[in-house]
Amino acid sequence: MKSNATAQAVAELAKVSQSAVSRSFTPGASVSEDTRARVLSAAKALGYRPNALARSLITRRSHIIALVMGYLENQFYPLVIQELSQKLQRQGYHVLMFITEAGEPTDGVLAEILQYQVDAVVMASAMLSPGLARQCADTGVPVVMFNRVPQMSSFAGSSTSSVTSDNRRGGRMVAELLLARGYRRIAFLGGLENSSTHRERERGFNEALAEAGTAAVGRALGHYDFERAREATRELFSGADKPDALFVANDHMAIAAMDVLRQELQLRVPQDVGVVGFDDVPQAAWGAYQLTTVVQSVEQMVDATVDVLHEQMRDGSQPRNVVIPCRIVERATVRSA
Amino acid sequence: MKSNATAQAVAELAKVSQSAVSRSFTPGASVSEDTRARVLSAAKALGYRPNALARSLITRRSHIIALVMGYLENQFYPLVIQELSQKLQRQGYHVLMFITEAGEPTDGVLAEILQYQVDAVVMASAMLSPGLARQCADTGVPVVMFNRVPQMSSFAGSSTSSVTSDNRRGGRMVAELLLARGYRRIAFLGGLENSSTHRERERGFNEALAEAGTAAVGRALGHYDFERAREATRELFSGADKPDALFVANDHMAIAAMDVLRQELQLRVPQDVGVVGFDDVPQAAWGAYQLTTVVQSVEQMVDATVDVLHEQMRDGSQPRNVVIPCRIVERATVRSA
DNA sequence: CTGAAAGCGCTTACAG
DNA sequence: CTGAAAGCGCTTACAG
Numbered sequence: 001m002k003s004n005a006t007a008q009a010v011a012e013l014a015k016v017s018q019s020a021v022s023r024s025f026t027p028g029a030s031v032s033e034d035t036r037a038r039v040l041s042a043a044k045a046l047g048y049r050p051n052a053l054a055r056s057l058i059t060r061r062s063h064i065i066a067l068v069m070g071y072l073e074n075q076f077y078p079l080v081i082q083e084l085s086q087k088l089q090r091q092g093y094h095v096l097m098f099i100t101e102a103g104e105p106t107d108g109v110l111a112e113i114l115q116y117q118v119d120a121v122v123m124a125s126a127m128l129s130p131g132l133a134r135q136c137a138d139t140g141v142p143v144v145m146f147n148r149v150p151q152m153s154s155f156a157g158s159s160t161s162s163v164t165s166d167n168r169r170g171g172r173m174v175a176e177l178l179l180a181r182g183y184r185r186i187a188f189l190g191g192l193e194n195s196s197t198h199r200e201r202e203r204g205f206n207e208a209l210a211e212a213g214t215a216a217v218g219r220a221l222g223h224y225d226f227e228r229a230r231e232a233t234r235e236l237f238s239g240a241d242k243p244d245a246l247f248v249a250n251d252h253m254a255i256a257a258m259d260v261l262r263q264e265l266q267l268r269v270p271q272d273v274g275v276v277g278f279d280d281v282p283q284a285a286w287g288a289y290q291l292t293t294v295v296q297s298v299e300q301m302v303d304a305t306v307d308v309l310h311e312q313m314r315d316g317s318q319p320r321n322v323v324i325p326c327r328i329v330e331r332a333t334v335r336s337a
Numbered sequence: 338m339k340s341n342a343t344a345q346a347v348a349e350l351a352k353v354s355q356s357a358v359s360r361s362f363t364p365g366a367s368v369s370e371d372t373r374a375r376v377l378s379a380a381k382a383l384g385y386r387p388n389a390l391a392r393s394l395i396t397r398r399s400h401i402i403a404l405v406m407g408y409l410e411n412q413f414y415p416l417v418i419q420e421l422s423q424k425l426q427r428q429g430y431h432v433l434m435f436i437t438e439a440g441e442p443t444d445g446v447l448a449e450i451l452q453y454q455v456d457a458v459v460m461a462s463a464m465l466s467p468g469l470a471r472q473c474a475d476t477g478v479p480v481v482m483f484n485r486v487p488q489m490s491s492f493a494g495s496s497t498s499s500v501t502s503d504n505r506r507g508g509r510m511v512a513e514l515l516l517a518r519g520y521r522r523i524a525f526l527g528g529l530e531n532s533s534t535h536r537e538r539e540r541g542f543n544e545a546l547a548e549a550g551t552a553a554v555g556r557a558l559g560h561y562d563f564e565r566a567r568e569a570t571r572e573l574f575s576g577a578d579k580p581d582a583l584f585v586a587n588d589h590m591a592i593a594a595m596d597v598l599r600q601e602l603q604l605r606v607p608q609d610v611g612v613v614g615f616d617d618v619p620q621a622a623w624g625a626y627q628l629t630t631v632v633q634s635v636e637q638m639v640d641a642t643v644d645v646l647h648e649q650m651r652d653g654s655q656p657r658n659v660v661i662p663c664r665i666v667e668r669a670t671v672r673s674a
Numbered sequence: 675c676t677g678a679a680a681g682c683g684c685t686t687a688c689a690g
Numbered sequence: 691c692t693g694a695a696a697g698c699g700c701t702t703a704c705a706g
Contacts (some may be wrong), residue, residue: 004699072419076420089436094434097404099418099419099423101423288595289625319705391684658699
């Protein structure tokens with residue numbers, strides 16, 4: 001049944017050595033046109049394809065990249081899977097998916113990742129503890145954080161790179177836009193306290209507010225979860241001095257917030273309250289939401305990630321932290337000038 | 338740098354043979370408690386983990402499952418990735434992602450899949466041509482189609498299983514619901530002509546309509562694409578005799594249709610036109626859409642897939658075609674009784 | 675350009 | 691229970 005032809009079988013049929021078969025499938029190896037042709041035709045006859053596992057054992061490169069993710073509800077991440085796998089595939093690499101259960105990979109999944117001899121790991125929508133990062137570094141497998149940044153101090157000496165957009169700048173831009181459009185009681189609906197995107201976005205936002213001589217009138221956490229973002233919105237609007245605008249740390253939660261605003265609180269967007277998100281997922285453009293948001297280009301971020309990956313895999317050079325510029329796309333959730 | 342300890346190194350440290358090391362990491366192998374303990378502690382000291390690639394070479398089981406997908410825009414598929422990887426991980430298997438560029442895997446990607454010696458392949462949101470299916474069968478790797486069914490005739494003799502919901506029954510239920518609620522000019526907004534979900538859903542829908550002595554008043558194709566679904570909606574409403582209800586082949590397109598209905602055509606849902614989708618993706622429940630739809634349980638489908646996978650990997654038994662029941666969840670896009 | 679040989683890191687009969 | 695040995699399917703010096 002399993003008709004897995006081996007290089008040996010091909011060699012016999014083609015009447016050459018097994019080494020010749022191997023060379024015929026190795027780009028740049030020295031084989032004459034003639035033998036390569038004979039080998040290739042024998043291989044085709046037998047349905048032979050080199051065993052990638054055996055090859056990896058020798059070459060010490062599996063051409064497998066581990067992609068670790070915590071949750072895919074936020075459409076941003078599926079897009080990352082798609083872009084990253086496609087780009088990597090075109091270059092002969094493949095993605096081994098790891099979905100963490102609790103948001104943070106355990107020693108267990110890390111061990112498995114390492115057992116599969118992956119050439120590198122990219123962490124997206126999941127955090128790597130300093131201990132695990134160290135373990136990767138010790139094994140020599142480069143890790144790049146996608147859309148998050150390691151806690152600096154504890155990662156000294158590890159080979160953890162990162163690719164993020166300019167979250168701080170994005171946060172600033174949101175505050176400036178909202179202020180310019182006359183909103184005065186602006187609240188922040190964040191994600192998770194220990195998330196670097198959350199922190200940087202809030203920081204830039206608060207800085208710009210402070211420079212304008214004001215401050216946020218409210219703050220609540222949605223934990224990057226749809227339902228909890230709804231609750232956070234109710235919380236923000238439960239007091240006496242209600243916000244007239246919301247900066248939400250990502251689109252996924254911004255949409256949840258809009259649902260509550262319009263349907264439970266009977267508030268009009270953008271007249272009664274302005275809303276700005278972050279990411280620009282496809283849903284942000286849907287007719288019923290038309291969310292004004294900060295654009296993070298998945299494509300640019302993935303391109304940068306792949307560059308860093310190659311660089312790190314090639315020469316294990318110093319870790320890099322790439323920051324991609326972002327911009328606001330105005331749709332219909334902030335009133336016009 | 339790469340401190341990849343080998344079994345040999347552990348053996349030396351623990352003063353046992355390399356076989357003993359191997360046995361200590363093989364569940365059920367015969368090793369005394371004493372040597373196993375010595376091995377484990379030596380392994381820990383060296384940071385040793387068995388090389389999964391080398392193991393696979395011998396055991397002929399990689400514990401890798403290939404997951405082939407065409408596009409992830411429709412949120413249904415990310416959920417499948419998540420459920421499937423998690424479930425498989427818990428059982429010691431891992432998912433190697435393959436994203437096809439054109440919707441159909443080429444010989445190229447199939448060859449790569451096979452080179453990695455995957456234990457099985459699941460095809461979701463991508464079709465396998467009969468030729469490729471045959472190739473998998475020849476190699477003895479089981480394939481299961483997820484949410485789609487192979488074209489019967491040409492797959493005779495191949496080991497292609499499938500897991501789908503009862504799409505035909507789902508289509509019937511939609512027609513019956515719409516009719517019961519007084520809609521009389523019902524149109525169908527389909528996906529792709531050669532997609533089995535599209536065909537079965539339309540078939541059940543048409544059958545129920547026919548039994549009620551009526552027929553669809555319109556039909557257009559959205560190609561499972563958001564923008565093209567918008568166009569299809571415009572097309573459906575461009576004639577004189579406009580539909581008063583739409584059965585859309587999936588939620589992703591149903592949402593696109595609702596945007597056009599409400600914002601371009603100024604039609605009210607469900608008063609002027611009823612809308613029913615299929616899948617019950619999370620977005621269907623969003624406040625702005627509240628789509629009445631047919632529920633496909635990702636969890637049940639994934640459970641069934643994993644069962645079939647194990648069955649096929651174990652004894653290469655006859656291919657199976659599992660059909661999961663579905664049901665309608667009523668929200669706000671069909672008027673009430 | 676070519677083949678024989680060593681070896682990648684393991685598992686698994688085979689004897690003891 | 692244990693070790694020596696063969697072997698999984700390849701790549702890659704090494705000679706020729």
